[in-house]
Amino acid sequence: xxxxxxxxxxxxxxxxxxxxxxxxxxxxxxxxxxxxxxxxxxxxxxxxxxxxxxxxxxxxxxxxxxxxxxxxxxxxxxxxxxxxxxxxxxxxxxxxxxxxxxxxxxxxxxxxxxxxxxxxxxxxxxxxxxxxxxxxxxxxxxxxxxxxxxxxxxxxxxxxxxxxxxxxxxxxxxxxxxxxxxxxxxxxxxxxxxxxxxxxxxxxxxxxxxxxxxxxxxxxxxxxxxxxxxxxxxxxxxxxxxxxxxxxxxxxxxxxxxxxxxxxxxxxxxxxxxxxxxxxxxxxxxxxxxxxxxxxxxxxxxxxxxxxxxxxxxxxxxxxxxxxxxxxxxxx
Amino acid sequence: xxxxxxxxxxxxxxxxxxxxxxxxxxxxxxxxxxxxxxxxxxxxxxxxxxxxxxxxxxxxxxxxxxxxxxxxxxxxxxxxxxxxxxxxxxxxxxxxxxxxxxxxxxxxxxxxxxxxxxxxxxxxxxxxxxxxxxxxxxxxxxxxxxxxxxxxxxxxxxxxxxxxxxxxxxxxxxxxxxxxxxxxxxxxxxxxxxxxxxxxxxxxxxxxxxxxxxxxxxxxxxxxxxxxxxxxxxxxxxxxxxxxxxxxxxxxxxxxxxxxxxxxxxxxxxxxxxxxxxxxxxxxxxxxxxxxxxxxxxxxxxxxxxxxxxxxxxxxxxxxxxxxxxxxxxxxxxxxxxxxxxxxxxxxxxxxxxxxxxxxxxxxxxxxxxxxxxxxxxxxxxxxxxxxxxxxxxxxxxxxxxxxxxxxxxxxxxxxxxxxxxxxxxxxxxxxxxxxxxxxxxxxxxxxxxxxxxxxxxxxxxxxxxxxxxxxxxxxxxxxxxxxxxxxxxxxxxxxxxxxxxx
Numbered sequence: 001x002x003x004x005x006x007x008x009x010x011x012x013x014x015x016x017x018x019x020x021x022x023x024x025x026x027x028x029x030x031x032x033x034x035x036x037x038x039x040x041x042x043x044x045x046x047x048x049x050x051x052x053x054x055x056x057x058x059x060x061x062x063x064x065x066x067x068x069x070x071x072x073x074x075x076x077x078x079x080x081x082x083x084x085x086x087x088x089x090x091x092x093x094x095x096x097x098x099x100x101x102x103x104x105x106x107x108x109x110x111x112x113x114x115x116x117x118x119x120x121x122x123x124x125x126x127x128x129x130x131x132x133x134x135x136x137x138x139x140x141x142x143x144x145x146x147x148x149x150x151x152x153x154x155x156x157x158x159x160x161x162x163x164x165x166x167x168x169x170x171x172x173x174x175x176x177x178x179x180x181x182x183x184x185x186x187x188x189x190x191x192x193x194x195x196x197x198x199x200x201x202x203x204x205x206x207x208x209x210x211x212x213x214x215x216x217x218x219x220x221x222x223x224x225x226x227x228x229x230x231x232x233x234x235x236x237x238x239x240x241x242x243x244x245x246x247x248x249x250x251x252x253x254x255x256x257x258x259x260x261x262x263x264x265x266x267x268x269x270x271x272x273x274x275x276x277x278x279x280x281x282x283x284x285x286x287x288x289x290x291x292x293x294x295x296x297x298x299x300x301x302x303x304x305x306x307x308x309x310x311x312x313x314x315x316x317x318x319x320x321x322x323x324x325x326x327x328x329x330x331x332x
Numbered sequence: 333x334x335x336x337x338x339x340x341x342x343x344x345x346x347x348x349x350x351x352x353x354x355x356x357x358x359x360x361x362x363x364x365x366x367x368x369x370x371x372x373x374x375x376x377x378x379x380x381x382x383x384x385x386x387x388x389x390x391x392x393x394x395x396x397x398x399x400x401x402x403x404x405x406x407x408x409x410x411x412x413x414x415x416x417x418x419x420x421x422x423x424x425x426x427x428x429x430x431x432x433x434x435x436x437x438x439x440x441x442x443x444x445x446x447x448x449x450x451x452x453x454x455x456x457x458x459x460x461x462x463x464x465x466x467x468x469x470x471x472x473x474x475x476x477x478x479x480x481x482x483x484x485x486x487x488x489x490x491x492x493x494x495x496x497x498x499x500x501x502x503x504x505x506x507x508x509x510x511x512x513x514x515x516x517x518x519x520x521x522x523x524x525x526x527x528x529x530x531x532x533x534x535x536x537x538x539x540x541x542x543x544x545x546x547x548x549x550x551x552x553x554x555x556x557x558x559x560x561x562x563x564x565x566x567x568x569x570x571x572x573x574x575x576x577x578x579x580x581x582x583x584x585x586x587x588x589x590x591x592x593x594x595x596x597x598x599x600x601x602x603x604x605x606x607x608x609x610x611x612x613x614x615x616x617x618x619x620x621x622x623x624x625x626x627x628x629x630x631x632x633x634x635x636x637x638x639x640x641x642x643x644x645x646x647x648x649x650x651x652x653x654x655x656x657x658x659x660x661x662x663x664x665x666x667x668x669x670x671x672x673x674x675x676x677x678x679x680x681x682x683x684x685x686x687x688x689x690x691x692x693x694x695x696x697x698x699x700x701x702x703x704x705x706x707x708x709x710x711x712x713x714x715x716x717x718x719x720x721x722x723x724x725x726x727x728x729x730x731x732x733x734x735x736x737x738x739x740x741x742x743x744x745x746x747x748x749x750x751x752x753x754x755x756x757x758x759x760x761x762x763x764x765x766x767x768x769x770x771x772x773x774x775x776x777x778x779x780x781x782x783x784x785x786x787x788x789x790x791x792x793x794x795x796x797x798x799x800x801x802x803x804x805x806x807x808x809x810x811x812x813x814x815x816x817x818x819x820x821x822x823x824x825x826x827x828x829x830x831x832x833x834x835x
Contacts, residue, residue, distance in 0.1 A: 194701070198701045198702050198704075199700055199701060199702060200693045200694070200697055200702060202702075203686065203689075203690065203693055203702060204693070206679070206682065206686075207679055207682070207686075207690050210679035210680065210681055210682055211675075211676075211677075211678065211679050211680070213675060213676045214670075214675075214676050214677050214678065214679060215679075215690070216638065216657075216658060217636070217638060217658050217668060217670060217676055217677075218658065218662075218690045218691035218744070219657075219658045219659040219661075219662040219663075219691050220659070220690070221657070221659060276681060278679060278681050278682060279681055
């Protein structure tokens with residue numbers, strides 16, 4: 001069965017593996033031709049900072065999609081976790097303190113509280129999907145609505161402002177000359193990449209997404225690992241919530257609307273397959289998020305209206321899926 | 333050309349097709365006469381499926397010509413193939429379960445009334461006529477969920493005929509049906525021949541070729557080997573053509589020292605099996621025979637913890653075993669090679685080495701991380717031990733042939749170092765060469781003191797390989813035979829429930 005690889009076949013396999021990276025490079029070249037402002041340090045840092053929140057969420061969403069699931073609740077979980085974390089970080093001396101008993105807590109407590117709430121939301125998703133076996137679409141659609149409602153209820157619909165400097169530092173501060181959200185994304189991306197590609201947990205979620213029945217027979221505790229990937233996705237949504245609220249210095253129950261779709265878009269552009277399961281990668285997803293960032297940035301730089309930007313993003317996600325299907329068709 | 337066109341319905345010549353890393357077809361030819369059954373044979377990976385996909389418009393060949401009904405044609409898509417009168421019955425059938433037979437047959441070209449709605453009455457009537465014409469006794473309004481696999485097969489044929497196909501490709505149509513149902517299928521094939529239709533018949537089963545085919549074309553490693561009239565061939569010659577070497581012994585059975593009882597199943601009862609008990613000994617091959625749907629797979633899946641039985645106990649080496657999940661079974665030294673590679677075995681989009689390592693991941697951990705070098709080393713060992721043909725261990729497994737995929741699955745279980753292997757139809761749908769290798773491996777494993785429980789629907793395999801044979805019929809154990817006393821007739825009697833229980 002071994003045959004030689006023709007040069008065309010070689011090019012095909014190269015494109016299949018790194019195609020999205022070439023597209024990204026091409027976009028950068030076009031952007032730098034369109035606007036001299038693109039290739040400046042400030043602008044490049046700006047792009048990455050803008051995608052850092054979506055990027056964090058997309059890391060978890062990638063795992064969920066690899067496990068043949070979907071998470072529609074990320075944006076709502078961002079809204080819920082950011083108000084919870086902000087309530088802990090509120091200055092007790094300021095006006096309109098939401099919960100005086102917890103306001104003024106140290107920053108690590110804010111972070112812990114936000115993360116725990118995110119993981120709890122993920123655990124509920126995971127339980128519904130893994131244990132009661134309802135479709136991920138339905139379970140996370142329920143959480144999409146419930147988490148947003150919980151955020152509104154928790155704050156009576158009002159923003160949670162006057163946060164501590166320490167908290168705001170997460171979203172606004174610099175470390176080693178780079179904004180903290182970028183560093184956080186880099187660290188979490190690296191960690192998640194190792195988690196998905198080099199650990200038992202990672203191997204198992206790929207197996208479960210690829211063929212659940214075969215995974216079960218191979219001795220994998222499908223229920224447990226399905227549950228865990230949603231918990232992990234909830235955790236990353238919480239990090240997104242903490243970053244977004246600390247960046248604008250205010251936790252608002254309405255934050256994060258539509259983030260779930262941006263995260264899914266990043267994962268899908270990066271090669272995660274909504275139709276097959278067991279396919280997707282963190283480097284791909286990061287490139288996917290960067291493509292969205294560069295696209296938004298370029299369109300801003302050349303003064304394309306925000307309305308057009310939405311249309312173009314829609315075209316791109318559909319285009320990415322069409323490309324994805326083409327490349328699968330070519331080899332069946 | 334015109335005389336050729338009179339005699340030959342289809343002439344494919346110099347067909348080549350290349351995939352990344354693999355030359356699937358290399359100047360292959362196939363000539364099918366009118367009103368004849370033409371068998372297409374070859375080991376898995378020989379290129380039969382690829383050639384048929386070129387004919388059906390699922391692939392476009394890189395080069396070569398196709399002449400159909402005397403006319404040189406290109407077939408860009410399956411729809412075009414259908415409209416020219418070429419249709420295929422796939423090995424895996426995909427009916428729409430909650431639609432009726434008539435709805436399935438006329439799917440996508442429903443008869444309409446004059447006001448535009450679907451005319452069920454007319455469709456049912458047409459279907460009834462069609463089924464009667466082929467001697468299929470089923471009602472057009474039966475839902476597909478209620479139809480057996482064998483009848484689904486026949487309905488697929490009816491569907492092909494309803495397209496007025498002149499050429500029908502059948503891909504291993506008997507792989508999932510019983511002997512009696514094979515008779516009905518062959519009857520139908522003969523009546524198709526009488527109507528002047530041609531059939532390309534893909535199979536691994538020698539008996540069928542000699543019974544039903546007029547001519548045989550053999551492919552090997554993507555290359556054309558020969559085309560001969562069946563009556564000029566013998567089994568031995570045909571096998572030799574397929575494997576390119578002589579196969580002296582089909583069943584590599586060796587006498588091994590049989591030891592103490594290692595596994596005992598007591599009073600197992602579940603949805604598809606009732607009150608089954610048996611014992612298996614060290615170094616033994618324990619065959620389980622029966623017809624499709626006798627509950628053999630379900631029984632052993634319950635033993636392995638895939639689905640828990642309603643009642644019953646398992647003892648391993650004398651002590652009671654609690655098997656609540658496959659993970660428990662693996663810990664206790666059991667392995668289960670499942671019947672359906674695609675559905676319950678393979679991770680199609682994963683690499684060969686990941687497919688091998690997945691059931692054994694705990695052994696590959698170094699700290700929290702997976703030790704890839706160890707996986708590589710073990711996979712490489714398995715590749716050379718089982719002679720798995722793959723360009724690389726990193727190859728995505730869906731590009732491998734069925735036989736090689738099966739060997740990868742066997743590797744997966746061997747790597748868990750089991751003491752008891754449950755093999756459910758270990759050689760179904762794989763070619764003669766790979767089959768012999770699997771049998772040799774089984775003999776080797778029992779030599780090492782391992783125990784094998786084998787489900788097989790092929791009587792020669794059961795008879796050739798087993799030390800003892802348990803026979804099941806409709807969920808019940810109808811008998812147990814020692815190797816010496818087992819015959820084809822006795823097993824069939826027990827399997828059909830006509831014999832007395834010999835216990």
